[in-house]
Amino acid sequence: MTRSMPRWRWRWSPVGNPLRRRSDVVQACTSLLVAAVVLIGAPVTSAVTYDDVRDSLRATAAEQTRTGHHITVTLLQDSPKHPYPRSSAAGKARYPVRVRYVAPDGTEEIALADVRASLRAGTSVRVWAGADGKPTDAPLDADGVHGRAVGLAGLSGMAVVLVGVIVHLGVRRALDRRRMAAWDRAWAESAPK
Template sequence: MAGTVPAPQPPPGPPPRPLFWPWRANPLRRRTDTARAWLGLGVLLAVLAVAPLAGALVGDAAHRHYQDVARHQQQTRHLADATLLHDAPRHPEPGSDEEKKTRYPVEVRVVTREGRTRTTRAEVAPGLTADSIVTIWVDSDGEATDAPLTGKEVRSRAAGWALLTAIGVALAGAAVHAVTGFVLHRRNLARWAAAWAETAPRWTTPT
């Protein structure tokens, strides 16, 4: 409607800074601004150079470690027939997908390669009755254990360590940049306070 007074608008914010403003001549640019900009660039380049290298080195070391673990497990673990000593609990939802994935710990009896009979606890499917026979992995002492690591698991764990290492390098770089930025900001505040302490008496008049 004509003659309507428009609602007051908030004052415009500061104009966006150009991408390379810390390196451009500017009367408002401080030495700390330039120092922080160079530091940020240096940290970024260092992270980009170090993170892949550190990840590759750690990933290779982890891969060799888990390969040794897998070989040791293959030498010390084997499949054995185990006889249930008690009935396994029944799942509350028979026939469900959850039942197919659920396992319950039950005491079983196994015979080791040396012919010794051992009693151990193994994870078995729900609803199995006593005297049922299941095949489980056992170690050299006849204790139930997990299957040896597969090649896929070895690669997955090594890749995980490589990724964690690369992320750690990036986080360390971000922490260095944040701490130095905080120190430079505190230095700016101290300089501002000193400059104001020198300028303030000129603005005040004796009463």
């Protein structure tokens, strides 16, 4: 009574499968290697990216907070109405509107500033100004830093997966071409003339 070898061992055994070609082994080994690199590399890349981006954004936000300040601006036009004024997003939404403000040198300037929805022209609001005294975006808060860091970390992890897929498909295509060329040569040698 003979015991049969499990199917996975038969495929990988150096002597067990007479139909296995060298290119099959190369393709299988490459697939395993790419899978291992992707399974290890994607989370590691994401974690490193998250830490780096978070630290960078925190430093930038701290610098902007240290050098910036609030200024009062006057709207020169009505700000747009939010399409869903009763939604939770309506209070957080900001729209770019032309405003007038007094620059640090005392001159009146006109610029774009992001303000809440549904404000009338002539309304005075406080906006964030950079070190140069011009209206700009407020520094990111902790949630903004976290959100951007998570987004970029996810993109970096997906990039590792994408590179792995491209490498796998490239190797597979190259091996398929070699197999087709070998079959063409073998057919040319054995075909009736």
